[in-house]
Every structure is written in C-alpha cells, then in structure tokens.
Amino acid sequence: MATTDNTAEITAPARGLIALPQTAARSLIAVGAVATIASTFMSWTYTADFPGDLTYYGSPAGLQILDLVAGALTLLFALTLFDVRGLRWLNPAGATAPVALAAASAFAVSWFSAIAIAVDLKGLVALDPGAYIAALGSLIALVGALALPSPGDTFKDWVSKPDRIPAAQQIPGWAERLVITGATAVALIVFTYGIGVDPDASETFIGYLLLVVLGTWALQSAGLFDRFAELNARHKGFATSMAFLAAAVFPFVENNEHNANLGVNILVVATVALGLNIVVGLTGLLDLGYVAFLGVGAYAAALVSGSEFSRFSGVQFPFWAAMLTGMAASLVFGVLIGAPTLRLRGDYLAIVTLGFGEIFRISVNNLDGSSGPNLTNGPNGISMIPDLDIFGFNFGNAHDIGSITLGRFANYFLLMLIITGIVVVVFNRAADSRIGRSWIAIREDETAATAMGINGFRVKLIAFALGASLAGLAGTVSAHVGYSVNPAPYQFAGSVPPNSAFLLAAVVLGGMGTVNGPILGATLLYLLPEKLGFLKEYQLFAFGVALVILMRFRPEGIIANRRRQLEFHETDQLDIPEQGLPASTVGVTKAGA
Amino acid sequence: MTTTTSTSPVLEARGVIMRFGGLTAVRDVDLTVNTGEIVGLIGPNGAGKTTFFNCLTGLYVPTEGKVSYKGKVLPPKPHLVTSAGIARTFQNIRLFANMTVLENVLVGRHTRTKEGLWSALLRGPGFRKAETASRERAMELLEFIGLAHKADHLSRNLPYGEQRKLEIARALASEPGLLLLDEPTAGMNPQETRATEELIFAIRDQGIAVLVIEHDIRFIMNLCDRVAVLVQGEKIVEGPAEVVQADERVIAAYLGTPFEGSPGAEELAEVEAAEATAGDDAESATSKEGTAQ
Ligand SMILES: Nc1ncnc2c1ncn2[C@@H]1O[C@H](COP(=O)(O)OP(=O)(O)OP(=O)(O)O)[C@@H](O)[C@H]1O
Ligand SMILES: [Mg+2]
Numbered sequence: 001m002a003t004t005d006n007t008a009e010i011t012a013p014a015r016g017l018i019a020l021p022q023t024a025a026r027s028l029i030a031v032g033a034v035a036t037i038a039s040t041f042m043s044w045t046y047t048a049d050f051p052g053d054l055t056y057y058g059s060p061a062g063l064q065i066l067d068l069v070a071g072a073l074t075l076l077f078a079l080t081l082f083d084v085r086g087l088r089w090l091n092p093a094g095a096t097a098p099v100a101l102a103a104a105s106a107f108a109v110s111w112f113s114a115i116a117i118a119v120d121l122k123g124l125v126a127l128d129p130g131a132y133i134a135a136l137g138s139l140i141a142l143v144g145a146l147a148l149p150s151p152g153d154t155f156k157d158w159v160s161k162p163d164r165i166p167a168a169q170q171i172p173g174w175a176e177r178l179v180i181t182g183a184t185a186v187a188l189i190v191f192t193y194g195i196g197v198d199p200d201a202s203e204t205f206i207g208y209l210l211l212v213v214l215g216t217w218a219l220q221s222a223g224l225f226d227r228f229a230e231l232n233a234r235h236k237g238f239a240t241s242m243a244f245l246a247a248a249v250f251p252f253v254e255n256n257e258h259n260a261n262l263g264v265n266i267l268v269v270a271t272v273a274l275g276l277n278i279v280v281g282l283t284g285l286l287d288l289g290y291v292a293f294l295g296v297g298a299y300a301a302a303l304v305s306g307s308e309f310s311r312f313s314g315v316q317f318p319f320w321a322a323m324l325t326g327m328a329a330s331l332v333f334g335v336l337i338g339a340p341t342l343r344l345r346g347d348y349l350a351i352v353t354l355g356f357g358e359i360f361r362i363s364v365n366n367l368d369g370s371s372g373p374n375l376t377n378g379p380n381g382i383s384m385i386p387d388l389d390i391f392g393f394n395f396g397n398a399h400d401i402g403s404i405t406l407g408r409f410a411n412y413f414l415l416m417l418i419i420t421g422i423v424v425v426v427f428n429r430a431a432d433s434r435i436g437r438s439w440i441a442i443r444e445d446e447t448a449a450t451a452m453g454i455n456g457f458r459v460k461l462i463a464f465a466l467g468a469s470l471a472g473l474a475g476t477v478s479a480h481v482g483y484s485v486n487p488a489p490y491q492f493a494g495s496v497p498p499n500s501a502f503l504l505a506a507v508v509l510g511g512m513g514t515v516n517g518p519i520l521g522a523t524l525l526y527l528l529p530e531k532l533g534f535l536k537e538y539q540l541f542a543f544g545v546a547l548v549i550l551m552r553f554r555p556e557g558i559i560a561n562r563r564r565q566l567e568f569h570e571t572d573q574l575d576i577p578e579q580g581l582p583a584s585t586v587g588v589t590k591a592g593a
Numbered sequence: 594m595t596t597t598t599s600t601s602p603v604l605e606a607r608g609v610i611m612r613f614g615g616l617t618a619v620r621d622v623d624l625t626v627n628t629g630e631i632v633g634l635i636g637p638n639g640a641g642k643t644t645f646f647n648c649l650t651g652l653y654v655p656t657e658g659k660v661s662y663k664g665k666v667l668p669p670k671p672h673l674v675t676s677a678g679i680a681r682t683f684q685n686i687r688l689f690a691n692m693t694v695l696e697n698v699l700v701g702r703h704t705r706t707k708e709g710l711w712s713a714l715l716r717g718p719g720f721r722k723a724e725t726a727s728r729e730r731a732m733e734l735l736e737f738i739g740l741a742h743k744a745d746h747l748s749r750n751l752p753y754g755e756q757r758k759l760e761i762a763r764a765l766a767s768e769p770g771l772l773l774l775d776e777p778t779a780g781m782n783p784q785e786t787r788a789t790e791e792l793i794f795a796i797r798d799q800g801i802a803v804l805v806i807e808h809d810i811r812f813i814m815n816l817c818d819r820v821a822v823l824v825q826g827e828k829i830v831e832g833p834a835e836v837v838q839a840d841e842r843v844i845a846a847y848l849g850t851p852f853e854g855s856p857g858a859e860e861l862a863e864v865e866a867a868e869a870t871a872g873d874d875a876e877s878a879t880s881k882e883g884t885a886q
Pocket of ligand 1: 613616618636637638639640641642643644645684
C-alpha cells in the first residue's frame with residue numbers, strides 16, 4: 001500500500017514539478033528528515049502488541065530503527081545539496097535521484113509502519129503522536145524532494161543514475177582499503193540485522209526490505225556502487241579477503257543458534273548454486289535435475305558416517321575421506337548422467353536432466369530392501385548421523401573462543417565457509433582459463449565452438465562433472481548439519497529449498513556467470529520465505545511474481561556479469577552503420593536476390 | 594612466400610555427395626587445393642557452396658565421398674578437422690557475441706594449447722606461461738588484422754566489417770594450413786573489400802592455402818589462382834579466373850540464359866526489363882499492386 005502511494009507521488013512531478021524555490025525545497029527535505037529522525041525516539045503506539053514493541057520514548061526499536069536509518073540517509077543526502085564540505089563524495093553529481101530515493105525510503109518505512117500499526121491493532125486510535133510525526137515528517141521530505149530540479153520526464157529518470165558523474169577525488173591507497181573495510185562492515189551489519197529479525201515480526205522484515213531496496217537504490221543512483229566496484233577491482237585480493245573475513249565474523253556476532261543454522265543452510269545452497277552456475281551460467285546447459293548431485297553427496301556421506309541406520313553402520317570415515325567419497329560419488333553420477341545426455345542440445349537436455357533428477361529421488365525412495373536392494377533405508381532415510389570430528393575438534397559441541405561461545409551451527413558455518421571459499425576459487429580459476437573460455441564459447445554458439453576445434457561433448461562433460469562434484473562436496477557437509485538425510489528435499493520443485501527449481505532461480509535471479517550473483521540469489525531466496533512467514537501457502541505465488549518482475553526489468557539478474565555490463569556501457573557502439581553495396585563494385589550481384 | 598611449382602595438395606575432396614532427403618545439394622564434387630594457392634568457389638545462390646564447406650569441415654557428414662588434408666583422410670568431426678589444420682569462417686557471422694574480441698581469438702587457440710581443468714585450478718608456472726603465450730599470439734593476430742585497439746570490446750559491438758575480420762583472426766589462431774572463407778566481403782564497402790583482398794594475400798604469403806566463396810566476381814578475379822564453379826550442386830567448370838569468367842556455361846548459370854532444363858528464363862528477362870525502366874515507374878506499379886490486393 002505504502003509503496004504504491006509513493007510511486008504515484010514520484011511519477012506526479014514528471015508531469016509538473018511542485019513549484020517551490022530551490023532553497024525551500026532543500027530545507028523541506030532536511031526539516032522532514034530531522035522530524036522523521038526525532039519521531040523514532042518517541043512512542044509510535046501504546047501497546048506492546050505490535051512486533052518490536054514501539055512504545056518507548058528515547059529508545060528506538062524494530063521499525064523505528066529502520067526509520068531512523070532511512071531518515072539519517074535522507075538528511076545526509078539533503079545536506080549534499082547544501083554543498084556541505086566533506087559530504088560531496090556521497091552524491092558527486094549533486095543529482096536529484098538519490099535524494100528522492102532516500103526520501104522515498106523514509107516515506108515508505110514511516111507510512112508502512114503507521115498503516116501496519118493501524119491495520120494490526122484497533123485502527124487509527126492505536127497510533128501515538130510519534131507515528132504521526134514520522135508520517136508527516138517523511139511526507140514533507142518527500143514533497144521537498146519532488147520540488148527538486150526534475151532529472152527528466154519519465155519515472156525512470158527519477159530513479160536512475162545521471163549520465164555523467166564527476167570522477168571521484170583520489171584518495172591514498174590505505175584510505176581506499178579503509179573504505180572497503182567500512183563498506184564490508186556495513187554490509188555485515190545489514191545482513192546480520194536482516195537474519196536476526198524475529199520470524200514472527202514480518203512487519204519489521206518488510207520495513208527492512210523497503211529500506212534496503214530503496215536505500216541501496218539511492219546509493220546506486222548516486223554512483224557509489226560503481227565507485228566501490230572500481231575500488232574493489234583495484235584491491236581485488238584485499239576486497240575478497242575482507243568479504244570472507246566478514247562472513248567468518250558472522251557466527252561471532254550472531255550467537256542465536258537458529259540464525260546460525262540459517263547461515264549454514266544459506267552457505268550450503270549458495271555453494272551448490274555456484275556449482276550449478278558452472279553448468280548453467282558458463283556452459284549454458286539447462287540442468288533441471290541438479291539437486292540430485294547434492295543428494296548423492298549427502299547420501300554417500302551419510303552411508304560412511306557411522307550412523308546406525310546406514311547400510312554400512314560399522315563404517316565411519318574420517319571427514320576428509322567422507323568428503324572425497326561424496327565428491328567422487330557425485331562425480332561418477334555426473335558422468336553417468338552426462339555421458340548419454342550431453343549429446344543432446346537445448347530443450348532435450350533440460351527434459352532428460354529433469355527425468356534423471358526424479359529417477360534419483362524415486363530410486364532412493366525405493367532402495368529400502370522391500371522394493372529393491374537395501375541401500376538407502378527408503379523414505380525413512382538415514383538418521384542419527386553423528387557430528388563431524390576433525391582432529392579431535394567435535395563439531396557437535398560448543399567451543400569457547402575467548403569470551404565468545406561458538407555453538408554447533410557456528411562450527412559448521414565456519415567449515416562450510418571454507419568450502420564455499422574453495423568453490424569460489426575453483427569457479428574463478430576455471431572460468432578464467434582455456435577450459436572456461438571453451439565453456440562460454442559453447443554457450444554462445446556451439447556450432448562455431450566446435451568449428452574452432454573444441455570437442456563439445458568432452459568440454460561439456462567436464463563442466464557437468466565439475467558442477468556435480470562441487471554439489472556433492474556441499475552435500476557431505478549438509479548431511480552432517482541436518483543429522484539425517486531423506487529423499488524428500490531432492491525434488492524438482494517444492495516450497496522448501498533445496499530443490500532444482502530453487503537453485504536455478506538463485507542462479508538466474510542473482511546473475512548468471514558471476515560469483516556474487518548466485519550467492520546473493522541463494523541468500524535472498526532462502527531468507528525471504530523464512531522471514532515472511534505470513535505468506536504461508538502463497539509463498540510460491542509470491543516467488544513467481546517476483547521472478548516475473550525481475551526478469552522483466554532486469555533480465556541479466558541482480559548482479560550483472562562483466563560481459564553484460566560491457567554490453568550495457570557500450571550501447572553507443574551497437575549501431576552498425578548501414579553498409580549498402582555500391583553497385584559499381586559488385587560484379588555479380590546475388591542472383592535472384 | 595614463393596608460389597612454388599611443387600604442387601603438393603593441401604586439400605583433396607573426392608566424390609563428395611550431400612543429400613538432404615530428396616534434395617541433392619552437392620553432387621559428386623572433386624576439388625583440390627595446393628599449397629600456396631588461393632582458390633575461388635563461385636556459383637549462384639543455393640548452388641551448394643556453403644553445404645560443400647560444411648562437408649569439408651565435418652559440420653555435415655557427406656552422404657558419400659572422402660576429404661583428405663595433406664594426404665590424410667579426415668574424420669567428419671569439426672573439432673578434429675580443425676586440429677588437423679583446416680579453419681573456417683561463416684557466411685552468417687558466428688562470433689561469440691558476448692565474449693571480448695581478444696577472448697574470441699583465444700578460443701581459436703584451443704587446438705594449439707592443451708591446459709586442462711587441473712592446470713587451470715592449480716595455476717602452476719606452466720599454466721601461466723601457456724596463458725601469456727596464448728595472449729601474446731592472439732594480440733599479434735589482432736594487430737595483423739588491425740583490431741588490436743579493440744581487444745577489450747565485446748565482439749557483438751563491432752561494426753559488421755570488423756566482425757568479419759575478427760572471424761578471420763579467430764580462424765587463423767588455430768594455425769591452419771588451409772583457410773576456408775565463406776563470403777568474406779559480404780556487406781563490405783569497396784575500401785573494406787580491397788583491404789580484405791590485401792589481407793588474404795598476406796595470409797597466403799604466410800604459407801596458408803585459401804579456399805574462398807564469394808559472389809563478387811571482381812574480387813575473385815583479383816585474388817584467385819584458380820576458380821571452381823558450382824551450379825545446382827555440380828562442379829561445372831574449373832580453371833584460371835579469366836577462362837572461367839568467359840565460359841558460356843558459367844554465364845548461363847548466372848544470367849539464366851536457357852540451358853538444359855533451366856526454367857524461368859523468361860521471367861528473369863521480364864524482371865530485368867522492369868528493373869531497367871527506372872525506379873519511379875516501379876514504385877507506382879508496386880503501390881498500385883498493393884491497393885489492388
Ligand atoms: N541442413 C540442410 N537441410 C536441408 N537442405 C539444406 C540444408 N543446408 C542446405 N540445404 C539446401 O542445400 C542447397 C544449397 O544451399 P547452400 O547454402 O549450400 O547454398 P550456397 O551456394 O551457399 O548459397 P548462397 O550463395 O546463398 O550462400 C539449398 O537448396 C539449401 O536449401
Ligand atoms: Mg552460402
């Protein structure tokens with residue numbers, strides 16, 4: 001509701017601006033932002049029934065914290081218009097779009113909160129003065145933003161980057177590293193906040209989404225993300241290690257076991273999605289049965305884990321051996337499935353892989369001793385898988401590091417993070433090599449690729465096998481994290497991840513062929529249903545709608561591939577000059593043409 | 594290089610037949626290309642020239658016939674043909690659109706490098722060395738065709754003429770002994786066509802034999818030592834360019850003077866006559882036709 005309101009408001013001045021002197025407009029934004037900030041220190045409602053308990057004076061909570069951040073962001077962007085020294089970097093072009101988007105984020109969060117309180121509780125009477133001030137303040141800021149010089153006639157102009165952004169001031173190398181560190185820390189805080197939102201407080205999570213989407217959009221339209229990408233490119237190794245460090249810090253700052261478990265599961269699906277990205281994103285093979293390889297790895301690890309439900313209950317491999325077993329089993333399955341199917345192209349391959357994926361699940365379901373040989377214990381699966389023990393470090397126990405206690409899931413999180421790191425390195429190195437180029441060549445044009453001497457079948461089989469063994473690797477850990485394995489999750493589509501459709505969506509939504517894309521995609525797809533519990537049976541529907549919207553407006557995924565970005569930036573070269581054939585040079589024209 | 598008289602054949606196609614169901618696109622064609630030669634392949638549209646190329650390079654498995662390269666019979670597998678030493682370009686440009694210009698050429702190096710997945714993952718010194726060597730060679734080729742300054746552009750963003758040149762560079766990257774060019778100047782302006790001529794001569798001078806399909810007769814005349822003419826899948830004439838150009842069967846095939854069983858000669862004459870009587874008439878005529886329908 002709140003969002004549609006604000007879209008309408010933003011579109012309005014495309015037709016005619018709100019006529020106000022510029023100084024007045026800027027001041028309105030600043031005043032509105034200050035009012036919004038102030039309101040978050042007041043009570044918004046008088047009962048503690050509303051999620052987050054917004055009844056206190058002097059200490060913002062839940063949605064109020066989010067509104068505080070949105071208000072502060074608006075104020076900062078407003079100040080950039082006053083030429084405040086030291087803030088120029090925030091909005092180098094002095095553009096309208098970031099200010100408008102920041103104001104929109106404050107407006108969206110305030111109004112969403114006010115409306116949610118009124119709807120959840122007993123109508124408008126439930127609102128305390130603080131909520132009115134937040135709503136009014138953010139409205140004033142938005143009106144002020146709409147009175148700023150119009151960046152163009154369409155809605156799109158109001159929300160996109162200006163064409164020209166002045167080059168940023170040069171800062172010394174150490175300062176650049178400091179910026180990277182700071183930004184990574186902010187990202188960690190934002191992520192940890194999101195994951196820590198109480199699953200019953202869906203209102204807070206929606207507010208969080210509004211703020212994150214509009215806020216990052218504001219920063220993006222100010223050109224800050226491009227600038228950050230430049231910095232990252234200049235300090236590549238440093239940036240990567242910072243990202244991993246931030247991820248490693250996560251279990252230390254988040255000591256809630258449930259949330260740490262979420263983190264482990266996100267890492268598992270992100271890793272598997274990265275493996276799938278080799279097959280789908282780089283090689284262009286649509287594999288609809290990929291989740292089966294995760295299952296093969298998990299089952300292989302479960303069988304040699306020493307669980308009493310395992311067919312080989314006496315056997316307990318050390319972790320490294322179990323890991324290799326899982327990888328090898330998936331590799332073998334990958335080759336077995338790939339060898340006959342990879343001679344097919346396009347839709348046929350998709351259908352056959354879909355079939356093989358289902359065959360895996362159904363076979364596992366039936367290998368229970370009654371309808372087939374006993375191997376997997378049928379639908380009951382293999383349970384009571386013991387915790388991992390690496391060199392005497394038991395993953396099931398809590399360990400104290402200094403004053404911080406790392407619980408079971410935190411242990412697995414750190415292990416999984418190492419595995420994700422390995423998979424990222426494998427992905428990057430493979431992609432940037434002779435073999436990776438031949439994968440991309442096959443994706444682009446298989447006929448031309450074979451005519452360039454690439455043995456299509458062989459190269460595709462390598463991609464398939466590598467992707468499969470990476471999924472198997474993730475599977476070995478996931479079997480231990482979850483205590484048990486059973487056939488149910490390894491299906492094509494379902495409401496619970498991981499399933500093939502989910503993994504595919506993570507890759508496509510996040511950005512095919514990139515490293516960050518599938519990780520971000522898997523995170524979003526895992527976290528959103530978890531936190532938006534009120535959607536219940538409409539989850540798949542909402543997922544479908546989100547997919548359609550994203551594919552309509554950003555077909556390249558949230559994080560665009562470098563190649564696709566190039567494509568983006570060089571559009572001016574796309575116009576191929578019309579080169580007609582001057583009659584004089586054509587001895588024999590194409591007869592009949 | 595010298596156009597040596599020692600005529601060792603690079604390519605020998607013997608009795609190549611290609612049938613698609615009831616249609617015989619290539620009928621029993623023999624063709625030889627010798628070292629240091631530039632051979633032209635011409636013929637009207639649908640004559641089967643591209644199909645013949647596809648038979649040579651293994652994209653199609655010929656219904657009958659044998660293709661050998663430097664005395665060895667080639668298996669009909671495109672990648673094996675390329676690693677044997679035959680490289681080609683395509684009539685309808687088939688670059689890797691979303692790869693950069695440099696990467697396109699690097700893909701062409703595929704058969705001349707052998708770093709597999711393991712060496713890519715381990716990144717030993719051998720891998721780095723091979724990778725730099727490949728890049729250097731690719732840049733040399735880009736300089737050779739004059740596209741070095743666009744090495745980092747996406748190939749889809751290049752103008753048409755440069756895309757055709759890039760296809761040639763990509764083919765040369767496989768260090769071929771024979772280069773097959775399918776209409777390399779289609780869509781080019783006169784200057785570009787002339788530059789392409791120079792380029793092909795330079796390629797020949799590196800010791801690479803060239804077989805080129807082209808509709809531009811002047812281009813073929815300038816370039817080729819020998820020309821073969823395909824009509825309806827059959828090779829009707831082969832010989833020096835001047836001889837072929839004067840051959841009446843060739844003229845008949847192109848201009849449609851009635852020869853055995855060729856239909857539609859009258860219609861063709863009519864069309865030619867209509868084309869002669871200026872554009873204005875034609876325009877009004879078509880508009881009338883349009884309203885009549
Ligand atoms: N894969 C195929 N299946 C069926 N028919 C085909 C196939 N490929 C080519 N043909 C037919 O073979 C004949 C020869 O086509 P080809 O493309 O070789 O002609 P061409 O000489 O290259 O003509 P152009 O000058 O227009 O390029 C045509 O009638 C075409 O329709
Ligand atoms: Mg052709």
